[in-house]
Amino acid sequence: MPPTITAFERSPDGGKGLARDTRVRWAFEEVGQPYNVRPISFEALKEPEHRARHPFGQIPTFEQGDLTLFESGAIVFHIAEHHPGLLPQEANARARAIAWMFAALSTVEPPILEFVTAFLFERDRPWAAARLPLVRERVRVRLHDLAAHLGDADWLDGTFSAGDLMMVHALLRLRPSGFLDEFPILTAYVARGESRPAYRRAFEAQLAFNTRER
Numbered sequence: 001m002p003p004t005i006t007a008f009e010r011s012p013d014g015g016k017g018l019a020r021d022t023r024v025r026w027a028f029e030e031v032g033q034p035y036n037v038r039p040i041s042f043e044a045l046k047e048p049e050h051r052a053r054h055p056f057g058q059i060p061t062f063e064q065g066d067l068t069l070f071e072s073g074a075i076v077f078h079i080a081e082h083h084p085g086l087l088p089q090e091a092n093a094r095a096r097a098i099a100w101m102f103a104a105l106s107t108v109e110p111p112i113l114e115f116v117t118a119f120l121f122e123r124d125r126p127w128a129a130a131r132l133p134l135v136r137e138r139v140r141v142r143l144h145d146l147a148a149h150l151g152d153a154d155w156l157d158g159t160f161s162a163g164d165l166m167m168v169h170a171l172l173r174l175r176p177s178g179f180l181d182e183f184p185i186l187t188a189y190v191a192r193g194e195s196r197p198a199y200r201r202a203f204e205a206q207l208a209f210n211t212r213e214r
């Protein structure tokens with residue numbers, strides 16, 4: 001049986017691919033693994049049935065046989081461990097690709113989320129004008145260093161890996177703010193990720209899912 005993942009019944013972004021089921025869909029597409037999607041409404045997220053899958057009542061989750069996983073990073077890593085195509089075979093290159101997965105999730109994504117929250121949802125708060133430049137600067141430092149590392153390389157460490165998949169998807173959250181445009185190296189890097197046939201298939205699948213008739 002193919003694995004089943006969970007996704008928002010209808011993503012708030014209307015199908016822009018920003019919710020984290022997209023990175024899991026992308027991983028499945030990269031390795032050529034079919035999957036099913038279980039839609040979860042916002043109410044159902046916090047109900048016991050879904051909390052049995054995800055202690056924090058979020059998407060995405062992964063179920064196959066007697067294994068249930070939560071956390072997009074753990075799910076993508078699991079897929080990459082079980083199918084060729086997302087992690088190099090050579091031990092050191094594999095370790096470095098995994099390091100880039102962690103870098104995406106724990107070094108680059110957190111300031112991006114702080115910024116997106118401040119930019120989109122907290123602008124009317126009395127402290128917003130003071131806070132926004134601070135969180136913007138934290139993102140800028142990360143983007144500057146990431147662009148310096150990438151230079152004229154296509155991918156973070158040689159060939160495309162799960163590290164790039166996580167990084168590109170984390171960076172995509174910045175697109176609506178226009179912030180990425182300050183970093184042409186990163187704009188091109190994200191565009192390279194988006195132009196991968198596997199990403200296109202994942203994007204189209206989530207778009208069809210989020211715009212389906214019900």
Ligand code: GTB
Binds near residue numbers: 018045057071
């Ligand atoms: N660290 C976890 C992971 O990587 O899996 C974070 C999971 C997470 O934040 N899930 C979000 C969720 O379930 C959806 S992806 N939120 C509901 C809740 O917490 O109650 C975050 C997200 C949501 C919506 C958009 N969007 O519409 O643009 C983008 C990203």
